[in-house]
Amino acid sequence: MALHLALLLSAWFVSASLSCSSGPCSDNDTTQTTAYTVDHNPLRGRNVILDAAGRERVFRGVNVGVEFWRGDQRPSDPAHYEDGRCPSAAGSINQPPVCGVDAGRGKWNQSTSFASKNDLAQMRALGFNLIRLAISWSLLEPSPLHYSQSYLDRIGQVVAWAAEQDIEVIIDMHQDEYGPRVGSDGAPDWACLNVSLPAWLELIWPKVSKEIPFSKQVLLSFDALYTNQKVASTGKGLQEHFILAWYQVVNRFDSVQNVIGYEIINEPPPGILTTADSLDEIPVLGFSTKFLFPMYRRFIQGITGVRDGMRDCSPAQPIGEDCAHPDLQLNSRKLIFFEPMALRNELDFSLQVSTPFTEYSNIVFSPHVYTNFFTAKNWPPNYRLALDSAWLEASLLRASVLVTEFGGSSSAADKVANITAQLDTHRGTSGTMWTWKERGNWGMFESPELDTDPNGPLKQVRVQINSRIYARAVAGQILKHEFDHRTGSFQLTALRAGKETKPTEIYIPAHLNSTQPAVSGAATLESVQMQPDGSSVVVVQPLTGLYHVTVGISTINEVVDVPEYRGISIGALSRVAQMIWPSFNSSYESRPIEVRNADLQTALDRVSEEALTDLQFAPVRV
Numbered sequence: 001m002a003l004h005l006a007l008l009l010s011a012w013f014v015s016a017s018l019s020c021s022s023g024p025c026s027d028n029d030t031t032q033t034t035a036y037t038v039d040h041n042p043l044r045g046r047n048v049i050l051d052a053a054g055r056e057r058v059f060r061g062v063n064v065g066v067e068f069w070r071g072d073q074r075p076s077d078p079a080h081y082e083d084g085r086c087p088s089a090a091g092s093i094n095q096p097p098v099c100g101v102d103a104g105r106g107k108w109n110q111s112t113s114f115a116s117k118n119d120l121a122q123m124r125a126l127g128f129n130l131i132r133l134a135i136s137w138s139l140l141e142p143s144p145l146h147y148s149q150s151y152l153d154r155i156g157q158v159v160a161w162a163a164e165q166d167i168e169v170i171i172d173m174h175q176d177e178y179g180p181r182v183g184s185d186g187a188p189d190w191a192c193l194n195v196s197l198p199a200w201l202e203l204i205w206p207k208v209s210k211e212i213p214f215s216k217q218v219l220l221s222f223d224a225l226y227t228n229q230k231v232a233s234t235g236k237g238l239q240e241h242f243i244l245a246w247y248q249v250v251n252r253f254d255s256v257q258n259v260i261g262y263e264i265i266n267e268p269p270p271g272i273l274t275t276a277d278s279l280d281e282i283p284v285l286g287f288s289t290k291f292l293f294p295m296y297r298r299f300i301q302g303i304t305g306v307r308d309g310m311r312d313c314s315p316a317q318p319i320g321e322d323c324a325h326p327d328l329q330l331n332s333r334k335l336i337f338f339e340p341m342a343l344r345n346e347l348d349f350s351l352q353v354s355t356p357f358t359e360y361s362n363i364v365f366s367p368h369v370y371t372n373f374f375t376a377k378n379w380p381p382n383y384r385l386a387l388d389s390a391w392l393e394a395s396l397l398r399a400s401v402l403v404t405e406f407g408g409s410s411s412a413a414d415k416v417a418n419i420t421a422q423l424d425t426h427r428g429t430s431g432t433m434w435t436w437k438e439r440g441n442w443g444m445f446e447s448p449e450l451d452t453d454p455n456g457p458l459k460q461v462r463v464q465i466n467s468r469i470y471a472r473a474v475a476g477q478i479l480k481h482e483f484d485h486r487t488g489s490f491q492l493t494a495l496r497a498g499k500e501t502k503p504t505e506i507y508i509p510a511h512l513n514s515t516q517p518a519v520s521g522a523a524t525l526e527s528v529q530m531q532p533d534g535s536s537v538v539v540v541q542p543l544t545g546l547y548h549v550t551v552g553i554s555t556i557n558e559v560v561d562v563p564e565y566r567g568i569s570i571g572a573l574s575r576v577a578q579m580i581w582p583s584f585n586s587s588y589e590s591r592p593i594e595v596r597n598a599d600l601q602t603a604l605d606r607v608s609e610e611a612l613t614d615l616q617f618a619p620v621r622v
Contacts, residue, residue: 047400053502055473061130061432068136069093070180078157086117088452096454100161108532124165126467127509132432134174138188163258172263182217193224223271226291228319261335267342288352298325306360337366345374349389354396365394368405387426388565403431428481475500488512489552496542510534523547
């Protein structure tokens with residue numbers, strides 16, 4: 001162990017003296033204003049998010065929304081939230097209005113009681129330092145090429161409330177079932193277009209429809225987006241409109257410090273045509289390669305100016321397969337968050353070929369984790385798989401990882417706790433919980449007594465699970481980051497070998513702030529800063545080498561190397577894809593019905609046999 005650390009330290013010192021020698025970071029060399037970057041130094045073992053001081057960052061966040069759901073009556077005009085007002089929650093679909101009735105009074109001068117209607121202050125009091133802010137294309141561009149400045153102001157209003165509470169923001173272009181005209185939320189009505197399907201696809205649609213949990217119109221609308229179908233009134237393609245709508249958001253918020261990045265689209269599913277038109281005739285495996293990742297690349301090219309070694313597309317035809325989307329002259333260097341196809345929620349791994357699709361270095365893979373809530377029956381084999389596979393896939397994509405949705409129902413708190421614990425188990429992986437407040441059982445609060453109120457009291461089981469001690473900034477490499485929600489104890493082990501000048505900071509929420517932290521190894525305890533809300537920040541000054549910080553634990557456990565996750569073979573992925581979309585498989589109809597019903601679980605079992613052989617996963621604590 002000592003020799004290994006010595007070699008690692010030596011190698012790290014050499015690497016620290018070389019500028020951008022370990023990753024595709026040349027596009028970030030000229031900027032001095034980017035708050036966060038993705039570090040591609042291979043000596044860390046993974047691509048991590050660093051702050052401007054070179055420290056690894058850990059985000060403990062939550063989802064909030066200002067999107068429009070079908071039938072929703074939440075006002076999107078910021079005037080309804082000014083002067084201490086908060087609209088009634090009675091007409092809300094899914095989520096009540098996001099309010100800040102005491103906004104402007106300062107970080108510590110706002111009430112954080114459950115009835116205060118100060119959402120961002122309440123989040124801060126629980127220790128959340130990041131929100132994923134869901135917005136709707138339908139509200140942003142209600143008619144083609146006409147953008148709502150009022151809605152941009154509403155987004156800005158919530159962003160400003162977050163800044164007042166020192167909370168960072170990811171802006172997420174959200175959708176569920178494409179848009180409210182055909183589904184739940186997302187795209188405007190005018191963007192719900194069709195594509196023409198080949199006769200053979202129309203013929204098998206009655207069979208395919210039984211295998212896909214979306215309507216035909218939803219899937220055709222996605223096909224139209226991915227294939228850039230023309231909007232008659234403008235002559236522009238649908239994907240062009242999508243990127244130009246994003247332009248309005250980036251142009252407005254790229255200079256706003258607490259907006260750390262943009263998530264391109266939420267949970268994108270493949271359409272019908274884009275399922276059939278796939279790599280090597282294996283349904284869906286080629287969707288990301290041929291449709292989703294190219295759309296992501298065009299978005300990144302447009303807002304960052306990175307060319308990916310391609311010639312520029314013509315401004316008249318900005319969407320092309322072998323040319324770069326025209327530079328929109330935004331020159332953004334923010335983090336870009338991108339998701340795999342939505343099917344990952346059911347599998348805890350991605351049905352995709354994970355290869356790089358952009359030269360831009362500040363990209364973050366953002367899967368969602370709902371293990372044993374949305375996953376297939378009797379699958380996966382453990383809670384580790386979702387993040388084991390995420391980090392491997394991200395490495396292949398040259399990306400970092402931030403889980404932009406995780407969680408589940410409070411009625412299954414043990415499952416929620418196991419999912420949440422995996423963020424810590426995987427060396428402080430960052431994530432945003434779904435969701436903050438809702439008309440259901442997944443949020444942080446009980447249901448209100450009156451429909452007009454946004455929420456009832458805090459759910460104490462949620463506080464215990466999700467209001468956590470965490471190292472929000474770490475000088476050096478995180479080797480271990482563990483929080484036990486049952487005891488409130490915390491352990492950090494890190495290795496400092498670089499030149500970070502700012503200290504490590506560990507946040508302790510008020511309900512756990514009763515134990516003096518202990519520091520050992522190559523670091524000293526600089527201070528414990530008490531905050532007005534009863535929380536504290538432990539400030540640790542590392543030296544060079546290995547150091548430990550504990551809260552509530554008297555002994556340090558040895559850092560245990562977890563066996564490496566080896567990935568899933570293309571053959572295993574193919575079998576799963578064929579079992580999920582059996583109508584695309586010519587031998588499907590010849591099989592007995594009882595065999596067909598068992599196909600998916602059989603395929604997943606084979607994945608387990610092929611991909612997880614000889615791996616000894618750490619036991620999950622319930």
